[in-house]
Amino acid sequence: MVQLKKQIYAEYIQDRHGIAPEGPITDFLTREQGQILLGGQANLNRLANRHGAPLEVVYTPQITTQVERMRTWAEEARQISEYTGTFLYAYATKANFAAEAVATALAAGVHYETSAAADVMIAQRLWRQGTLPKGRLIFCHGSKEPNYLAAIRELRSDGCETITPVLDDLNELEDLITCPHTMQFGVRERAAGNRDGRHPGQDRFGLSGAEITRAAEMIAASRHRLVLYHAMIGSQVEDEAHFLNTLRDSVVGYCRLRQQVPTLRYFNFGGGVPTSGYRLGFEFDYVGFLTRLMRVIRDTCTEYDVPMPDLVGEFGRYTVATHSVFLLEVGAVKSGQPGEPDWYLVNGSLMVSLPDSILVEGQEFVIVPLNGWDRPVRPVRLAGRRTCDSDDVYPRPDQPPLMLPDIGEGLVLAICGVGAYQQMISGRGGAHHCLSPEPARVVFSQVEGRLQSRYVPQQDQATIMRLLGYPPQQQPVPLRIAPSAPVPISLGAMAARRRMRERVARAR
Ligand SMILES: Cc1ncc(COP(=O)(O)O)c(C=O)c1O
16 A cells, blocks of 8 residues: 655645745744744744743844834835825834833834823833933823823923824813923824724724814814824734725825814824734735825825825834744643544643733734654644643634644744733733743843843742732742653753753752
8 A cells, every 4th residue: 555655844834835944934933954043043943952941032123123124115105106294103012011122112213102101101211211212202092091191291291292192082182281281182083993894892992073173173272283193993904905995084084184284294094014923924015005005195185185194103013023932842742532633732821822812813823843844744733731721722623723743742832923912911920820930031132233132030939929919938848859750852841951950959
């Protein structure tokens, strides 16, 4: 009988996604001489060998790359479309508030978008120390509670003239209009939020047409200025034609308002711009999208006889999704039910690390093995070993299984696209589901032209216990190490054992 040769992973990824065994895997990940590199620099295989898995690798220069790429594409689009307004890139900090992420984005020249009182307080601190340079715009979104309004007033009183509250409700204006310093305002168009019917929940933000008119009248009668019109249609909008069609009516809204309000100068389309972090083979024509958007605005402005606005985008996912990855190791394989794929049990929690996998329908993440590219592929499902929750699986039960090398135990996976929202939703530094500890973290940053890294150890048990209100132990619990039996050496396990040996040696 002829034995059919099983497809190896390198062949599978080439056939399925057109990805060659060497070279780019995505626009943030490459494979060179069998090693996977994040941003062309952070060698994930080497990091897994040195530190073991689980490990989070944060590569902040990727944020700079994202910002620079978008600005280049926007400039190209401006030239093609003969758009006379400027393009402004703002970072939606809610995607990742980590100091290193925000500082890197600011160093790349972004403007700032806030979503909460605490966010404005961070902005104020960064503004005072110069990390957020004077002249950068600060757009304040979301429904504003009294402490959020107070934080905005405080930053304006401090001298920041570029803070721009984007009104979500007329009550906010009633409060802020009394501010003694001239303030610039934006209005958020409510109709844009769910015009396409695909973004329920998004339609609660912003002002109706009548409220926008009222806000414009109130501002015109005050010492303040209305400068910005905001229309965001939703998140992760990969269908470019749909994005533009949905935005078209908002551009008309801008033009009509501009006819009444000569100080209006920014059209802000918010977030929603997609990123390569979630799907292998992802493609999006950013230049084409921006060119067509600028043409729509140019033509509509001509029709309404108003100048072309400066165009603002608030990039959250796009900015930070791809700058960090989790490395998780398969520690055991458990057979699936008859006819179902086996389970690869990983040393982490998928639902804690990737909350969007259970919150956002159909949410995927790019998952790439670090080793085993020359091994046959097999269908598998991942399950988190550090919780006992039936939801701690990836992909979701209604999705097809992953195709991964058949190594099983010792396979190390890079889980990508995790830099935006995942840690903010799960919380950072907290007590997590089933007390799954946060993995160690290696953070790469560019400092004065040189790449530097720092290692942050795994969250320890004592910290978790303290957070939960358990008083510190009086007597330290002695560390008992069982004599180790020889086990097959794997990438991450090898490093873990080395660390264990070092710890034992130190304890002695
Ligand atoms: C007002 C506003 N701007 C920007 C963003 C960022 O969106 P994204 O992460 O899709 O870029 C959001 C996300 O919720 C938002 O509400």
